[in-house]
Amino acid sequence: MIAPQTLLKKHFGYEKFRPQQEEIIEQVLSGADALVLMPTGGGKSLCFQIPALMLDGTAIVISPLISLMKDQVDALRSNGISAAFYNSSQNFEEQQYILDACHRGEIKLLYISPEKLLSDIEIITKACKPSLFAIDEAHCVSAWGHDFRPEYTKLGFLRDRFPQIPFMALTATADKHTRRDIIKQLKLKNPQTFLSSFDRKNLSLEVKIGIKPKEKIKEIIDFIEDRDGQSGIIYCLSRKKCEETFEALKNEGINAMFYHAGMSSEARSSVQERFINDDLQVICATIAFGMGIDKSNVRWVIHFNLPKNIEGYYQEIGRAGRDGLPSETILYYNYADLQILNKFAGEGAMAEVNLEKLKRIQQYAEADSCRRKILLNYFSENPDKDCGNCDVCKNPRQHFDGTIIVQKALSAIVRTGEKESGSMIIDVLRGSKRQEIIAEGYDKIKTHGAGAEIPALDWQRYLMQMLNLGIIEMAYDENFALKVTPFGKEILYNKRKIDLTVLQVFQASDKKEKTKKTSTFSADEELFNHLRKIRRDFAVEENVPAYVIFSDATLDEMAKQKPMTESDLLLISGVGEHKLLKYGQAFLNAIIDFSPASNKKSKSDTYLETFNLYQKNIPIPEIAKQRNLAETTIYSHIAQLYLSGKIESLKSFVNEDEIVQVKEALDIVGESKALKPIYEQLKEAIPYHKIRMALAVLEKRTH
Numbered sequence: 001m002i003a004p005q006t007l008l009k010k011h012f013g014y015e016k017f018r019p020q021q022e023e024i025i026e027q028v029l030s031g032a033d034a035l036v037l038m039p040t041g042g043g044k045s046l047c048f049q050i051p052a053l054m055l056d057g058t059a060i061v062i063s064p065l066i067s068l069m070k071d072q073v074d075a076l077r078s079n080g081i082s083a084a085f086y087n088s089s090q091n092f093e094e095q096q097y098i099l100d101a102c103h104r105g106e107i108k109l110l111y112i113s114p115e116k117l118l119s120d121i122e123i124i125t126k127a128c129k130p131s132l133f134a135i136d137e138a139h140c141v142s143a144w145g146h147d148f149r150p151e152y153t154k155l156g157f158l159r160d161r162f163p164q165i166p167f168m169a170l171t172a173t174a175d176k177h178t179r180r181d182i183i184k185q186l187k188l189k190n191p192q193t194f195l196s197s198f199d200r201k202n203l204s205l206e207v208k209i210g211i212k213p214k215e216k217i218k219e220i221i222d223f224i225e226d227r228d229g230q231s232g233i234i235y236c237l238s239r240k241k242c243e244e245t246f247e248a249l250k251n252e253g254i255n256a257m258f259y260h261a262g263m264s265s266e267a268r269s270s271v272q273e274r275f276i277n278d279d280l281q282v283i284c285a286t287i288a289f290g291m292g293i294d295k296s297n298v299r300w301v302i303h304f305n306l307p308k309n310i311e312g313y314y315q316e317i318g319r320a321g322r323d324g325l326p327s328e329t330i331l332y333y334n335y336a337d338l339q340i341l342n343k344f345a346g347e348g349a350m351a352e353v354n355l356e357k358l359k360r361i362q363q364y365a366e367a368d369s370c371r372r373k374i375l376l377n378y379f380s381e382n383p384d385k386d387c388g389n390c391d392v393c394k395n396p397r398q399h400f401d402g403t404i405i406v407q408k409a410l411s412a413i414v415r416t417g418e419k420e421s422g423s424m425i426i427d428v429l430r431g432s433k434r435q436e437i438i439a440e441g442y443d444k445i446k447t448h449g450a451g452a453e454i455p456a457l458d459w460q461r462y463l464m465q466m467l468n469l470g471i472i473e474m475a476y477d478e479n480f481a482l483k484v485t486p487f488g489k490e491i492l493y494n495k496r497k498i499d500l501t502v503l504q505v506f507q508a509s510d511k512k513e514k515t516k517k518t519s520t521f522s523a524d525e526e527l528f529n530h531l532r533k534i535r536r537d538f539a540v541e542e543n544v545p546a547y548v549i550f551s552d553a554t555l556d557e558m559a560k561q562k563p564m565t566e567s568d569l570l571l572i573s574g575v576g577e578h579k580l581l582k583y584g585q586a587f588l589n590a591i592i593d594f595s596p597a598s599n600k601k602s603k604s605d606t607y608l609e610t611f612n613l614y615q616k617n618i619p620i621p622e623i624a625k626q627r628n629l630a631e632t633t634i635y636s637h638i639a640q641l642y643l644s645g646k647i648e649s650l651k652s653f654v655n656e657d658e659i660v661q662v663k664e665a666l667d668i669v670g671e672s673k674a675l676k677p678i679y680e681q682l683k684e685a686i687p688y689h690k691i692r693m694a695l696a697v698l699e700k701r702t703h
């Protein structure tokens with residue numbers, strides 16, 4: 001049997017396992033059950049994919065995310081692993097085709113949705129011999145969780161039916177309640193629980209408090225423009241806000257789109273797909289976006305408003321940087337958010353829990369110690385060091401004696417009868433003479449105008465600190481009236497002093513950064529962008545998301561290391577044997593071409609060179625070798641030479657019968673640059689190079 005480590009390099013191109021992966025794989029190989037808790041992007045998939053390669057039979061992977069299955073299967077195939085999916089998006093014949101392949105022992109991993117597994121269990125188990133069961137997104141079994149799927153609760157029977165086969169449940173939701181539920185409902189047998197750290201060190205954390213909506217938009221536009229072409233997600237609270245934000249970005253020429261539950265499901269999947277394929281740079285979305293997407297190169301996530309709770313927030317920022325490269329997250333937080341969110345949270349049966357959760361995220365947003373520590377504490381982890389990668393660590397907060405400021409605010413609250421909202425209190429403090437104030441007689445109270453020297457926005461931020469410190473409370477069911485707590489009373493009556501945090505000035509520090517960032521791209525970045533283009537061409541041709549070809553992390557390493565030979569390229573993380581064969585030459589050529597030493601050839605030169613060798617009747621593989629180019633590249637030259645009239649006929653490559661078959665397939669899958677759909681439509685019976693040639697012939701005929 002080949003060792004796990006060897007398979008890791010051979011198929012996935014990785015040098016070493018991440019923490020826990022190896023132990024989990026061993027647990028499964030020993031035939032025992034496992035519960036795997038790892039954050040998004042932690043590398044859960046390898047934990048069942050590698051055992052699947054080592055065990056006899058087919059690993060059954062249960063996942064509720066039908067939209068992800070095709071990409072996952074494509075990614076495995078691109079690594080030379082035989083995988084398939086089986087779900088309701090396929091017709092009967094396609095399903096039969098897959099079951100037959102399972103029966104012949106040709107499929108190592110079969111992805112399947114829970115409902116399909118339940119309905120077709122008999123035919124599935126007749127067709128394949130399960131080697132292991134991996135239940136992905138296992139938290140869906142729990143009615144307590146945020147993503148309950150009733151079919152999941154019916155999966156428990158599998159454990160009884162297959163007593164000898166290892167089961168593993170995987171999830172990125174770690175709370176104890178959910179964990180117990182998973183074990184109980186899936187009937188896992190003495191499972192070992194593997195709990196990885198939920199720390200995502202590559203995500204920077206930043207919170208910006210009290211910035212006006214208009215400035216927010218301006219800042220975000222600057223932010224995006226500074227990050228040439230980088231993918232990002234902006235989360236907004238409402239559909240309307242999504243669309244507005246999108247409009248603002250579009251007007252600046254940013255390639256963005258919005259995404260929310262009010263759109264048709266087709267429109268939504270099209271947006272997702274374009275985002276995954278790097279066709280759209282920015283998505284303005286409600287929280288509905290992200291569950292069904294696997295895009296490893298999201299470089300930043302912005303929250304336009306305070307999220308409802310820490311679980312959701314952590315999951316949303318977790319969509320950035322799955323490839324492990326540094327990624328940025330920013331959360332904007334305003335007084336108005338608090339009002340809206342308190343209202344939401346205060347409604348419904350779970351009001352108490354929801355309000356408590358809101359308080360916790362508020363505390364996070366107002367933190368004046370390391371933010372990551374607060375997040376990890378929330379998930380019951382206790383790191384002993386500050387992270388150095390959050391805005392508080394980078395810019396330690398200062399405190400001052402805020403007793404007088406707090407007393408002024410408290411006094412205004414008490415003297416207006418604890419029935420006014422924050423905005424009225426601020427107007428009183430600032431000495432406004434607006435009609436309502438006069439009508440209520442608030443201009444006569446002692447604190448009227450007592451805080452005129454402090455701008456209104458700053459007052460908002462002080463009130464937020466006071467809420468967070470438990471000095472005041474907001475009564476969401478009384479028009480957000482502010483009330484003084486017993487702790488607040490102690491301050492008001494001079495029984496104790498209180499420290500406040502010096503307000504951060506965000507704009508000034510941003511301008512500084514901006515002037516730094518205007519430098520042009522380094523050579524490595526240029527090469528990286530060039531490699532991305534090559535990746536894109538392959539992705540279009542094969543009709544798969546770009547990351548299936550190579551991740552950004554892999555391209556980044558190529559751009560820095562600049563491998564010039566196949567063996568050097570194989571050392572790059574993410575380059576396995578299969579991908580080396582398929583894409584190696586194209587990327588090596590690009591890197592070599594890019595090096596300053598190589599004199600660049602123009603396109604027509606390179607065609608001419610191929611043409612000269614072709615004229616000498618040298619076979620294509622030989623031409624590719626001599627020219628140090630991929631065979632696919634040579635074939636595309638030949639097709640081009642044919643279209644331009646230099647080569648008269650392609651008869652030696654493709655016969656009329658094959659051309660007719662390609663034409664028929666093309667009619668079914670529709671016009672497109674991609675060869676893969678045609679290849680698949682033809683049940684892989686005609687190789688790619690012939691399809692390419694047939695398309696050239698067909699193209700010429702129509703002109």
Ligand code: ADP
Pocket residue numbers: 014015016017018021038039040041042043044045046296322323551573
């Ligand atoms: P999860 O399912 O936990 O969200 P994935 O299994 O999709 O995460 O893995 C996230 C990324 O990390 C993928 O691009 C994967 O190829 C990569 N990865 C996983 N294990 C390793 C490893 N040992 N070394 C390098 N990269 C890895």
Ligand code: ZN
Pocket residue numbers: 369370371372373386387388389390391392393
């Ligand atoms: Zn920190």
